[in-house]
Amino acid sequence: xxxxxxxxxxxxxxxxxxxxxxxxxxxxxxxxxxxxxxxxxxxxxxxxxxxxxxxxxxxxxxxxxxxxxxxxxxxxxxxxxxxxxxxxxxxxxxxxxxxxxxxxxxxxxxxxxxxxxxxxxxxxxxxxxxxxxxxxxxxxxxxxxxxxxxxxxxxxxxxxxxxxxxxxxxxxxxxxxxxxxxxxxxxxxxxxxxxxxxxxxxxxxxxxxxxxxxxxxxxxxxxxxxxxxxxxxxxxxxxxxxxxxxxxxxxxxxxxxxxxxxxxxxxxxxxx
Amino acid sequence: xxxxxxxxxxxxxxxxxxxxxxxxxxxxxxxxxxxxxxxxxxxxxxxxxxxxxxxxxxxxxxxxxxxxxxxxxxxxxxxxxxxxxxxxxxxxxxxxxxxxxxxxxxxxxxxxxxxxxxxxxxxxxxxxxxxxxxxxxxxxxxxxxxxxxxxxxxxxxxxxxxxxxxxxxxxxxxxxxxxxxxxxxxxxxxxxxxxxxxxxxxxxxxxxxxxxxxxxxxxxxxxxxxxxxxxxxxxxxxxxxxxxxxxxxxxxxxxxxxxxxxxxxxxxxxxxxxxxxxxxxxxxxxxxxxxxxxxxxxxxxxxxxxxxxxxxxxxxxxxxxxxxxxxxxxxxxxxxxxxxxxxxxxxxxxxxxxxxxxxxxxxxxxxxxxxxxxxxxxxxxxxxxxxxxxxxxxxxxxxxxxxxxxxxxxxxxxxxxxxxxxxxxxxxxxxxxxxxxxxxxxxxxxxxxxxxxxxxxxxxxxxxxxxxxxxxxxxxxxxxxxxxxxxxxxxxxxxxxxxxxxxxxxxxxxxxxxxxxxxxxxxxxxxxxxxxxxxxxxxxxxxxxxxxxxxxxxxxxxxxxxxxxxxxxxxxxx
Numbered sequence: 110x111x112x113x114x115x116x117x118x119x120x121x122x123x124x125x126x127x128x129x130x131x132x133x134x135x136x137x138x139x140x141x142x143x144x145x146x147x148x149x150x151x152x153x154x155x156x157x158x159x160x161x162x163x164x165x166x167x168x169x170x171x172x173x174x175x176x177x178x179x180x181x182x183x184x185x186x187x188x189x190x191x192x193x194x195x196x197x198x199x200x201x202x203x204x205x206x207x208x209x210x211x212x213x214x215x216x217x218x219x220x221x222x223x224x225x226x227x228x229x230x231x232x233x234x235x236x237x238x239x240x241x242x243x244x245x246x247x248x249x250x251x252x253x254x255x256x257x258x259x260x261x262x263x264x265x266x267x268x269x270x271x272x273x274x275x276x277x278x279x280x281x282x283x284x285x286x287x288x289x290x291x292x293x294x295x296x297x298x299x300x301x302x303x304x305x306x307x308x309x310x311x312x313x314x315x316x317x318x319x320x321x322x323x324x325x326x327x328x329x330x331x332x333x334x335x336x337x338x339x340x341x342x343x344x345x346x347x348x349x350x351x352x353x354x355x356x357x358x359x360x361x362x363x364x365x366x367x368x369x370x371x372x373x374x375x376x377x378x379x380x381x
Numbered sequence: 382x383x384x385x386x387x388x389x390x391x392x393x394x395x396x397x398x399x400x401x402x403x404x405x406x407x408x409x410x411x412x413x414x415x416x417x418x419x420x421x422x423x424x425x426x427x428x429x430x431x432x433x434x435x436x437x438x439x440x441x442x443x444x445x446x447x448x449x450x451x452x453x454x455x456x457x458x459x460x461x462x463x464x465x466x467x468x469x470x471x472x473x474x475x476x477x478x479x480x481x482x483x484x485x486x487x488x489x490x491x492x493x494x495x496x497x498x499x500x501x502x503x504x505x506x507x508x509x510x511x512x513x514x515x516x517x518x519x520x521x522x523x524x525x526x527x528x529x530x531x532x533x534x535x536x537x538x539x540x541x542x543x544x545x546x547x548x549x550x551x552x553x554x555x556x557x558x559x560x561x562x563x564x565x566x567x568x569x570x571x572x573x574x575x576x577x578x579x580x581x582x583x584x585x586x587x588x589x590x591x592x593x594x595x596x597x598x599x600x601x602x603x604x605x606x607x608x609x610x611x612x613x614x615x616x617x618x619x620x621x622x623x624x625x626x627x628x629x630x631x632x633x634x635x636x637x638x639x640x641x642x643x644x645x646x647x648x649x650x651x652x653x654x655x656x657x658x659x660x661x662x663x664x665x666x667x668x669x670x671x672x673x674x675x676x677x678x679x680x681x682x683x684x685x686x687x688x689x690x691x692x693x694x695x696x697x698x699x700x701x702x703x704x705x706x707x708x709x710x711x712x713x714x715x716x717x718x719x720x721x722x723x724x725x726x727x728x729x730x731x732x733x734x735x736x737x738x739x740x741x742x743x744x745x746x747x748x749x750x751x752x753x754x755x756x757x758x759x760x761x762x763x764x765x766x767x768x769x770x771x772x773x774x775x776x777x778x779x780x781x782x783x784x785x786x787x788x789x790x791x792x793x794x795x796x797x798x799x800x801x802x803x804x805x806x807x808x809x810x811x812x813x814x815x816x817x818x819x820x821x822x823x824x825x826x827x828x829x830x831x832x833x834x835x836x837x838x839x840x841x842x843x844x845x846x847x848x849x850x851x852x853x854x855x856x857x858x859x860x861x862x863x864x865x866x867x868x869x870x871x872x873x874x875x876x877x878x879x880x881x882x883x884x885x886x887x888x889x890x891x892x893x894x895x896x897x898x899x900x901x902x903x904x905x906x907x908x909x910x911x912x913x914x915x916x917x918x919x920x921x922x923x924x925x926x927x928x929x930x931x932x933x934x935x936x937x938x939x940x941x942x943x944x945x946x947x948x949x950x951x952x953x954x955x
Contacts, residue, residue: 169819169932170492170820174931233808233935244830349808
């Protein structure tokens with residue numbers, strides 16, 4: 110099935126399931142039973158299923174179907190849990206502090222999940238447009254290699270041209286650029302402004318360089334471009350790698366609070 | 382890091398059969414073909430006796446025991462020492478009688494146990510000396526199949542068969558062509574067979590002219606008739622016509638059998654479009670666009686490029702591999718119109734092509750003119766319909782055309798299970814790498830890196846090639862075809878010579894330094910590390926799809942047979 114068709118059918122199923130579950134809770138309510146009891150347990154089952162995806166990824170050795178199928182279930186059950194959650198809190202802001210904290214946590218988990226998914230789709234696409242594919246773990250090595258290359262280029266330039274204009278400019282304005290990953294936010298936002306400033310700065314120096322230095326400046330410009338690619342890879346791949354840092358701990362905290370919530374509900378159910 | 386000094390593994394540390402004693406060697410030396418060989422033709426390091434002792438084994442089969450089944454990949458050729466067997470040609474006996482070719486899968490419990498007890502250090506081995514190898518296990522000990530009513534079954538199946546006697550070979554075509562065997566062989570009486578693993582066969586063939594001629598003749602004869610029978614166009618012909626065709630058909634080999642040697646250098650040097658055109662022009666030309674076709678070409682092995690001249694360049698339309706045909710359209714049109722029809726495209730060998738040329742006159746007389754044979758007419762129409770020599774715009778999408786160019790340029794068409802990654806969906810999470818490591822004692826067996834075509838990357842993972850050139854030259858047979866077709870390395874018998882890694886045109890085999898559980902590297906007396914060849918084994922021991930494919934949560938990774946361009950473009954057009 111094509112992705113577009115899959116998305117359409119999954120969303121259709123989600124909408125239908127959401128309407129049906131809301132209707133079911135209404136019926137439960139009309140029959141003078143407590144819908145929160147059912148929605149609560151349904152949420153626990155949903156969370157357990159969502160959490161199972163994490164376990165499935167860790168236990169890849171056990172053949173439990175493809176992760177892509179599990180991921181689809183994870184996304185759509187995650188969205189479905191929002192509907193169940195809204196039913197659970199009766200479409201209103203919870204009054205208790207613990208409930209408010211849990212609701213906030215739930216929404217944060219959901220937001221980090223949706224945000225992560227968007228980051229995945231968008232950043233992966235942007236990475237594919239870069240001229241070269243680079244493995245994340247190798248970026249520091251390439252950075253170091255490039256820095257050494259640039260430094261030797263500048264040394265050669267001084268030796269060959271007998272002038273230090275380009276070398277001085279490099280030390281004052283560019284050494285920091287080659288020293289570590291730069292303009293992370295710009296690269297994440299897809300902005301070229303910062304890097305264009307660096308290139309323009311070097312361009313403005315051209316009039317002060319002698320012929321040999323001008324040749325070296327062109328080589329330096331190529332190095333700037335390469336550094337731009339390395340930094341873009343670093344920024345985008347870091348975001349892709351570490352977005353889970355917000356999603357997974359938040360989800361784990363939510364699970365802990367849910368357990369506490371269950372204990373409290375059952376401890377005080379007589380008063381309810 | 383500490384080190385353990387060990388003796389460097391050598392070629393014959395693990396003989397093919399430890400029971401091969403002096404008496405058996407003498408017995409083989411006195412057998413047909415061997416008795417005429419000259420020991421002087423063999424160098425001191427590779428004496429004929431040593432080759433027999435280490436690369437051969439004697440196997441015995443009971444009456445009516447299945448010896449080799451069609452479809453299996455062999456790593457050995459067989460010489461009958463005594464007794465009789467029957468070789469059944471395709472379509473052969475119903476394979477359901479003996480079940481499919483078995484592939485040993487480990488249980489779920491065992492794979493969990495293996496994962497749980499995986500080593501934290503990379504590439505840990507308990508020993509580097511040759512252990513009892515899997516390939517050395519006697520096949521007769523496992524899955525012995527007896528077929529009682531062989532003669533009746535063969536008579537009922539209306540297939541060709543040949544009785545093999547003492548001194549006859551079988552399996553030589555499959556071994557030399559790196560293909561699956563097309564015939565089934567069953568013992569007709571208690572039989573004694575000499576199994577020669579292909580490394581040994583290669584050495585003997587290289588040094589003994591008489592033996593080489595015999596093997597090559599068999600390869601040509603049997604290869605030809607087997608192939609003709611597997612071509613749909615000829616499947617409806619009578620055995621008499623097939624025999625006649627075998628005599629008429631010409632056997633041709635174009636390009637180099639060991640094509641991988643030059644390919645790496647040439648492809649690295651090609652940077653511009655002009656270089657690629659030069660590269661194409663350097664490929665051996667089999668049939669030239671504009672010339673009249675000199676018979677129908679059937680591809681038996683290897684790959685060929687179908688291209689057209691467009692202004693100053695060459696446009697790749699398609700490629701042909703085993704089973705492909707070239708020139709049918711033009712020959713048919715010429716027959717219909719009664720005047721010669723020039724070829725629409727050129728056909729060049731991509732490295733190496735093993736082809737059969739069917740003479741035009743025979744084709745016209747027995748295929749085009751056989752109006753009465755309805756089945757044949759249907760097959761002919763089908764073959765003409767699927768012919769690739771039609772103008773590209775009528776047959777393919779732009780994606781297919783560009784993909785074809787990329788796949789042919791890099792010889793990826795050789796891959797039967799290439800790892801293709803959609804870079805627009807891959808989030809570089811390395812779940813695939815982790816899953817691979819989990820399945821292989823914490824050692825990933827591929828590199829998530831490789832050549833890209835737009836958003837698609839062919840990762841550096843073993844593609845389990847149709848023509849596994851990595852197997853050429855392995856001195857111990859450590860790298861071999863599993864019965865299911867996967868190319869695998871038997872770690873204990875690998876001596877770390879790097880021949881396979883150097884032969885692989887795609888850099889998909891890695892040589893690794895090995896250590897023991899206490900992180901001590903194994904080294905030889907000269908303190909050089911002991912190496913082992915490692916690569917993807919397609920998780921063939923585990924049930925289901927390969928771990929990498931199962932682990933990708935973003936539908937970004939798949940394993941594909943790159944000869945199947947339609948399947949690939951379907952995946953691309955998701």
